[in-house]
Amino acid sequence: MGVKVAKFGGTSLANASQFIKVKEIIMQDKERCFIVPSAPGKRDKEDTKITDLLYLCYTYSDDVKLFNEYFNQLQGRYISIVNELELNVPIKEILEEIKQKIQDGASLDFIVSRGEYINGIILAEYIGYEFIDAAEIIYFNEDGLLDQNKTYTTINKLLSENDNAVIPGFYGSNYNGDIKIFSRGGSDITGAIIACGVEADLYENWTDVSGFLMADPSIVDNPQQIKQITFRELRELSYMGASVLHEETIFPVLNAGIPINIRNTNDPENAGTMIISYSDSASRNGITGVAGKKGFTIITIEKNLMNYEVGFVRRILTVLEKHDIYFYHLPTGIDTISLVLEASQIKDIHSLVKEIQAECKPDSIEIIPGIALIATVGHGMSYTPGIAARLFTALAENNINVRIIDQGSSEINIIVGVEEKDLEAAVRAIYNAYTTKI
Numbered sequence: 001m002g003v004k005v006a007k008f009g010g011t012s013l014a015n016a017s018q019f020i021k022v023k024e025i026i027m028q029d030k031e032r033c034f035i036v037p038s039a040p041g042k043r044d045k046e047d048t049k050i051t052d053l054l055y056l057c058y059t060y061s062d063d064v065k066l067f068n069e070y071f072n073q074l075q076g077r078y079i080s081i082v083n084e085l086e087l088n089v090p091i092k093e094i095l096e097e098i099k100q101k102i103q104d105g106a107s108l109d110f111i112v113s114r115g116e117y118i119n120g121i122i123l124a125e126y127i128g129y130e131f132i133d134a135a136e137i138i139y140f141n142e143d144g145l146l147d148q149n150k151t152y153t154t155i156n157k158l159l160s161e162n163d164n165a166v167i168p169g170f171y172g173s174n175y176n177g178d179i180k181i182f183s184r185g186g187s188d189i190t191g192a193i194i195a196c197g198v199e200a201d202l203y204e205n206w207t208d209v210s211g212f213l214m215a216d217p218s219i220v221d222n223p224q225q226i227k228q229i230t231f232r233e234l235r236e237l238s239y240m241g242a243s244v245l246h247e248e249t250i251f252p253v254l255n256a257g258i259p260i261n262i263r264n265t266n267d268p269e270n271a272g273t274m275i276i277s278y279s280d281s282a283s284r285n286g287i288t289g290v291a292g293k294k295g296f297t298i299i300t301i302e303k304n305l306m307n308y309e310v311g312f313v314r315r316i317l318t319v320l321e322k323h324d325i326y327f328y329h330l331p332t333g334i335d336t337i338s339l340v341l342e343a344s345q346i347k348d349i350h351s352l353v354k355e356i357q358a359e360c361k362p363d364s365i366e367i368i369p370g371i372a373l374i375a376t377v378g379h380g381m382s383y384t385p386g387i388a389a390r391l392f393t394a395l396a397e398n399n400i401n402v403r404i405i406d407q408g409s410s411e412i413n414i415i416v417g418v419e420e421k422d423l424e425a426a427v428r429a430i431y432n433a434y435t436t437k438i
């Protein structure tokens, strides 16, 4: 029998009726042995995720009125799940204990991790699987990175002693035993780590969309589903905001050769998207998908004969390093170089520019804030003549001004920078250009 790890996201476990769907899915396939739940997510667009309520509880732990308001909201949600499913879980005691710890000054990581912790206990009881606390199997080292040796050895040992288990997502424990969380969306990473630890045959990631779509469904109506996508393509799209999978999920499973299948809890018959390590067939449309993200600033540095100046780029990067800033892209011309930076990373743009001026003595520096980047991705792109022409024609026809262009040397990706206000229109234009028959 094969072994599958199934991660269920917050929308998949947002209320009791979603829990019922999840149980049916798990029971349909005996190979679904190890289950990783997130905390209950939004039940509808206006709702608040449990994780966000926990952040609010932390922020307002000194304000009795607001604290009680947020804590009561999350308490009500767990109690109704347990009651509606008629489970024998001492939920009031569990919540009371957590409330006490928050009021006694528990850490932020401990508090927000409780969303997954409680959900894991409830789900384990509901499906009759063992509950294993992630704090006992996922470890971080002193640098805050995953302690791979300790983690994988422990997972392998503990989970080989259990035929099945529910392991809550999103957290593990620090070198000193304290709870430490991953970044937001991190239950995907937990699922990936468990999949590697048990050497799973498949990592299933159950969410609220039928797999990876060619574009964000909140921008494009009913985008086509991608049946198969390579890790490389997915990485490019995730990096640029296609947020189905946390970007750190991909590498551990890629290295272990475990395929990922994205599935829809609300449409379990749909085969979803298979993420594979390599594909030799170019996609039908020449592109696999398009994704975009706001919040970038471009700094363009111009200097005549820059190309002959040894160490020019190093000097720029040294300034970035000093400011603790990484770059997203670095397109260059003969006499220009553009730094594409995440705006939120730039604390003091004036001193940054001043230091670049002092180090590089450029002829001019231009700062362009408010940029959105859009990645059009697909292995098919390099085999299809006219693919770039189609993209730029579509943008021109929609009056969208392109501020920057970058094509990675892998040729599976064309990046364009547009003004933030144009992001949605640009994504729609590109999507339509490759999916509408001509």
Ligand SMILES: Nc1ncnc2c1ncn2[C@@H]1O[C@H](COP(=O)(O)OP(=O)(O)O)[C@@H](O)[C@H]1O
Pocket (backbone or CB within 6 Å): 008, 009, 010, 011, 012, 038, 041, 185, 206, 207, 208, 209, 211, 212, 213, 214, 215, 216, 217, 218, 241, 242, 243, 244, 245, 289, 291
């Ligand atoms: N290209 C895309 N394909 C599918 N979903 C996308 C895409 N880009 C963005 N999304 C969004 O990602 C969401 C799923 O990710 P997430 O909210 O993290 O789910 P979960 O709570 O199940 O972990 C979808 O509801 C959708 O709005």
Ligand SMILES: N[C@@H](CC(=O)OP(=O)(O)O)C(=O)O
Pocket (backbone or CB within 6 Å): 008, 009, 010, 011, 038, 039, 041, 049, 051, 052, 115, 169, 170, 183, 184, 185, 186, 187, 188
């Ligand atoms: N609950 C955490 C972790 C997570 O992965 O959630 P989800 O699977 O609902 O994106 C968060 O909101 O960040």
